[in-house]
Amino acid sequence: xxxxxxxxxxxxxSSVINSFKEVAKGKVNIEVTSDLNKIKSSDKVVLPxxxxxxxxxxxxxxxxxxxxxxSEFALNNKKPLLGICVGLQMFADVGYEEVETKGLGxxxxxxxxxxxxxxxxxxxxxxxxxxxxxxxxxxxxxxxxNSHMYFVHSYEFVPNDKSVIxxxxxxxxxxxxxxxxxxxxxxxxxxxxxxxxxxxxxxNFLSL
Amino acid sequence: xxxxxxIPCLDVKNGRVVKGINFVDLKDAGDPVEQAKIYxxxxxxxxxxxxxxxxxxxxxxxxxxVEKTSKKCFVPLTVGGGVRSVDDINKLLNxxxxxxxxxxxxxxxxxxxxxxxxxxxxxxxxxxxDAKRKDGGWEIFTHGGRNPTGINALEFASxxxxxxxxxxxxxxMDKDGTQSGYDIELMQKISSMVNIPVIASGGVGTLDHLxxxxxxxxxxxxxxxxxxxxxxxxxxAKQYLASKDIPxxx
Numbered sequence: 001x002x003x004x005x006x007x008x009x010x011x012x013x014s015s016v017i018n019s020f021k022e023v024a025k026g027k028v029n030i031e032v033t034s035d036l037n038k039i040k041s042s043d044k045v046v047l048p049x050x051x052x053x054x055x056x057x058x059x060x061x062x063x064x065x066x067x068x069x070x071s072e073f074a075l076n077n078k079k080p081l082l083g084i085c086v087g088l089q090m091f092a093d094v095g096y097e098e099v100e101t102k103g104l105g106x107x108x109x110x111x112x113x114x115x116x117x118x119x120x121x122x123x124x125x126x127x128x129x130x131x132x133x134x135x136x137x138x139x140x141x142x143x144x145x146n147s148h149m150y151f152v153h154s155y156e157f158v159p160n161d162k163s164v165i166x167x168x169x170x171x172x173x174x175x176x177x178x179x180x181x182x183x184x185x186x187x188x189x190x191x192x193x194x195x196x197x198x199x200x201x202x203x204n205f206l207s208l
Numbered sequence: 209x210x211x212x213x214x215i216p217c218l219d220v221k222n223g224r225v226v227k228g229i230n231f232v233d234l235k236d237a238g239d240p241v242e243q244a245k246i247y248x249x250x251x252x253x254x255x256x257x258x259x260x261x262x263x264x265x266x267x268x269x270x271x272x273x274v275e276k277t278s279k280k281c282f283v284p285l286t287v288g289g290g291v292r293s294v295d296d297i298n299k300l301l302n303x304x305x306x307x308x309x310x311x312x313x314x315x316x317x318x319x320x321x322x323x324x325x326x327x328x329x330x331x332x333x334x335x336x337x338d339a340k341r342k343d344g345g346w347e348i349f350t351h352g353g354r355n356p357t358g359i360n361a362l363e364f365a366s367x368x369x370x371x372x373x374x375x376x377x378x379x380x381m382d383k384d385g386t387q388s389g390y391d392i393e394l395m396q397k398i399s400s401m402v403n404i405p406v407i408a409s410g411g412v413g414t415l416d417h418l419x420x421x422x423x424x425x426x427x428x429x430x431x432x433x434x435x436x437x438x439x440x441x442x443x444x445a446k447q448y449l450a451s452k453d454i455p456x457x458x
Contacts (some may be wrong), residue, residue: 012301018279051329067304082259097270121428122405124331128211128253128457148457150284154329171210183267193306195248197456 003206004031006041008066010059016084019192020046023202029171034100036069044208045073049086053095053111056086057103064170065078067104074106078183080208082139085103088179088186095159097155107181109159121172123154129177131189137180138165139187147197149177149189157188210307211457213253213428214445215286215407216435218243221260223269241276247435248281250442256280256309259289260352268335271303277305288377289352297324301332308403309334309377312350315357315364318371325372330412333372334407337361339394341382346394351356353381359412362397369402377430379409387413387433390421415440415448422454 003024005016010170024030031038037047049056049069060067074081083091092103095111097176103111116123133140149169156175159165167178169189177188185205191198219226224238242349244255255277259270267290274287287300288309298307313320314335338353339346339361346361365376378398380391390408399406405427412418412431421429434440440448444457 012306012332014302015278015282015306018304019282020280022279051327055329103220116403121402122403124404125210126331126375126405127213127427130209144353151210154330182299193282195283199282 001044001206002031002042003028003044004033004039004047005038005046005048006034006066006070008034008059008063008186010056011048011086013048013050015192016048019199020206022180023199023206026204032142034063034066035074039069039073042073042079044080044082044205045070045134047081047083047087047090049084049088049090052085053086053089053097053103054099054101055076055088059103060090063092063203065126071104071106074184080185080205082184083184083186084192085188085190086154088188089155091179091184091186092157092159095155099204106184107159107164108161109157111155113156114151114154114156114175117172121149124152124173125175126152129171129189131167131177132174133167133171135166135180137178137185138208139178139180139185139201140166142202143197143200148194149187149191149198150193151177153188154203159184209224209455211253211405211421211455212449214378214442214456215254215256215428215430216247216252216442217256217258217430218433218436219258219260219410219432220270220273221262222266222275240273241249241280242286244277247442248283251446251458252283252442253428254284254286256288257371259287260395261290271299274300274303274419281341286334288334294320294324294327297328297333301328305324307332307334307374309336314361314368315348315350315435319366321368321371321373325374330372330374333373334375334377336366336377336379337365337368337398338379338381339391341391349381353384361394362401365398365402367399369404373404375407375408377406377407380411383411386411389413389417390424392420395421395424395426418445418449419454421453422449429453
């Protein structure tokens with residue numbers, strides 16, 4: 001099996017690469033590239049994302065044909081794709097970090113700042129928080145409800161269709177922290193930094 | 209619910225752990241990779257490396273350490289010490305660090321914090337503040353606590369938040385190494401003033417000190433000696449905090 005981690009020169013993806021290679025050992029071939037043909041021929045794609053919504057979208061768009069290739073992969077060919085952190089957020093129609101920015105529009109909704117309730121909640125939301133699994137998801141196979149995951153973010157994805165939500169986490173309100181819509185998966189938390197439970201989630205995705 | 213973090217810190221010099229855990233069964237007690245792995249297996253919420261390499265020719269040793277550690281430890285890794293520029297930050301992140309802590313460079317030129325948080329995101333930029341009591345307030349020091357600056361620590365903390373720091377690592381120089389507990393007043397003042405997470409550091413000698421640190425408003429507590437010398441394991445520390453009704457990941 002060939003899995004591509006999309007390297008669109010945005011943020012720090014070395015931890016994502018290390019964790020996927022650790023889990024994939026001997027079973028799955030992991031490529032790290034933005035080469036369109038490699039992506040097209042992959043069985044699965046991982047879309048990481050660090051930094052702001054705007055900077056990630058700008059960097060995706062700066063590689064000619066990349067967003068079209070990813071959309072074709074996920075929407076037309078319906079092959080499994082996992083977005084991590086801003087990688088998940090970019091599925092939305094629009095994001096409001098820095099300035100209003102158009103997203104990929106794969107899952108209708110918006111990305112807005114977490115309500116810090118006048119400073120009651122510190123932002124970024126950094127650290128280990130528990131996930132509340134609200135629907136069965138293939139990436140949560142053998143993952144216990146209320147498992148701890150590592151989060152680092154100030155913005156949240158608010159999908160219009162609540163049925164895509166696979167898990168939430170409690171910080172100021174119930175924040176969407178995992179989604180599953182057919183072949184499209186996403187986690188707001190960082191499975192690559194969430195110790196053994198996180199590696200299990202990666203394993204579940206690779207085993208799809 | 210978001211849990212309070214316990215962060216063991218390892219001092220690394222020329223690629224070797226200086227203050228290390230005294231475990232007899234360690235193959236190589238000076239190997240930072242092996243020690244970091246012990247911490248992460250023991251439930252550390254993050255690992256922190258402080259590079260105290262003095263000579264320039266040996267500075268590259270930290271990159272190799274970070275690279276090896278990030279292939280073995282799958283919890284966040286923060287690296288600080290001697291970080292001068294956006295290029296240094298870039299290099300550490302590429303080697304597998306998740307966050308970089310900046311001390312002297314942030315004081316000398318706050319643009320490094322602005323530029324790096326814009327380029328890499330606030331989530332990976334930690335500003336380390338070394339503060340010492342003076343005239344009823346706190347003054348910050350640079351160069352590993354050697355150089356006084358005349359800058360007020362509270363004002364500086366606020367400025368760093370505005371520059372885009374994602375977290376503040378606040379060390380009391382009065383308390384550091386004394387094992388008499390954090391400077392609680394300093395932690396309270398800074399935590400209540402900024403809206404970003406504060407990591408309390410400097411002075412931990414008992415598990416009650418960790419409890420006090422969290423109660424002061426810090427989101428995370430950093431400690432070196434109590435873990436280095438095997439006085440307590442990370443897991444013991446977490447169990448103790450939990451027994452005091454402090455939310456931790458167990």
